[in-house]
Amino acid sequence: MLIVRRRVGQAIVIGDQVEVHVLEIQPGRVKLGVVAPKEIPVIRAEVKLTRQQNLEAAGGATPEKAAELAERLRSRAAGAESGSGPQQESPERPRNDEVSRSA
Amino acid sequence: MRFETRHFGIVEYERDSVFEFPAGLPGFEDQREFVALQQSHIRPIVFLQSLRRPDLCFITLPVQAIEPGYRLSLSAEDLRLLELPEDRQPEIGKQVLCLAIVAVAEGQPPTANLLAPVVVNLANRRAVQAIMSDSGYSHRHPLPVPPREENVCSSCAEGSARPL
Numbered sequence: 033m034l035i036v037r038r039r040v041g042q043a044i045v046i047g048d049q050v051e052v053h054v055l056e057i058q059p060g061r062v063k064l065g066v067v068a069p070k071e072i073p074v075i076r077a078e079v080k081l082t083r084q085q086n087l088e089a090a091g092g093a094t095p096e097k098a099a100e101l102a103e104r105l106r107s108r109a110a111g112a113e114s115g116s117g118p119q120q121e122s123p124e125r126p127r128n129d130e131v132s133r134s135a
Numbered sequence: 136m137r138f139e140t141r142h143f144g145i146v147e148y149e150r151d152s153v154f155e156f157p158a159g160l161p162g163f164e165d166q167r168e169f170v171a172l173q174q175s176h177i178r179p180i181v182f183l184q185s186l187r188r189p190d191l192c193f194i195t196l197p198v199q200a201i202e203p204g205y206r207l208s209l210s211a212e213d214l215r216l217l218e219l220p221e222d223r224q225p226e227i228g229k230q231v232l233c234l235a236i237v238a239v240a241e242g243q244p245p246t247a248n249l250l251a252p253v254v255v256n257l258a259n260r261r262a263v264q265a266i267m268s269d270s271g272y273s274h275r276h277p278l279p280v281p282p283r284e285e286n287v288c289s290s291c292a293e294g295s296a297r298p299l
Binding site for chain 1: 142143160161162163174176177178180182191192193194200236237238239240241245246248250251264266268274275278
């Protein structure tokens with residue numbers, strides 16, 4: 033993984049054509065500007081995750097699978113209410129404002 | 136009116152039971168029209184069936200059935216797409232229907248996408264899959280969780296696969 037520290041006004045360059053500029057930093061969030069050719073789509077990572085999840089979900093969505101799921105939900109409901117408390121991270125948690133890349 | 140589906144055969148529907156996704160869904164940007172189908176024996180599961188592609192169907196659950204305290208944090212852009220006021224979040228079950236898409240992969244526990252719920256404006260049936268980046272919810276929230284018996288909306292149909 034590549035980790036780069038940058039300040040506001042600085043940028044990194046990916047390949048010959050993609051520039052990522054740091055425009056603004058606030059506690060917990062960073063505003064980036066991306067310069068890239070039209071043919072390179074720039075999307076938020078969550079959109080990509082949701083796209084992958086949708087493709088996977090559409091592939092397995094049969095009435096049989098739904099019936100299995102309903103059965104799981106019912107058997108779980110019959111058991112004790114388990115503490116499936118909030119496992120999500122706090123919205124206030126600082127997001128990673130450094131550029132990272134898988135090796 | 137009628138349309139063909141791969142899993143439910145020919146389904147009767149009313150024009151005003153169609154959910155219109157002006158932007159499609161991520162991965163299915165060209166699919167703009169879906170009908171929500173319910174089967175009474177597998178409540179509270181809702182199928183989101185494409186009107187144009189008989190083989191395209193999602194298994195969904197009302198978010199309240201997964202996470203009773205679920206909170207929406209729709210972006211101004213998504214609120215505009217839904218034609219809802221931009222200064223406040225809509226109320227789940229009253230103004231909007233809110234469904235989480237479930238992925239059921241072979242050999243893995245099912246998960247629900249709570250990060251990006253399908254939100255439908257009940258007043259005009261406009262819908263988006265809203266990616267709520269700052270919500271902290273997971274796109275792979277593990278299931279099962281204890282469901283609550285709850286009507287998704289007042290027009291839920293009984294019997295075999297019927298539109299909401």
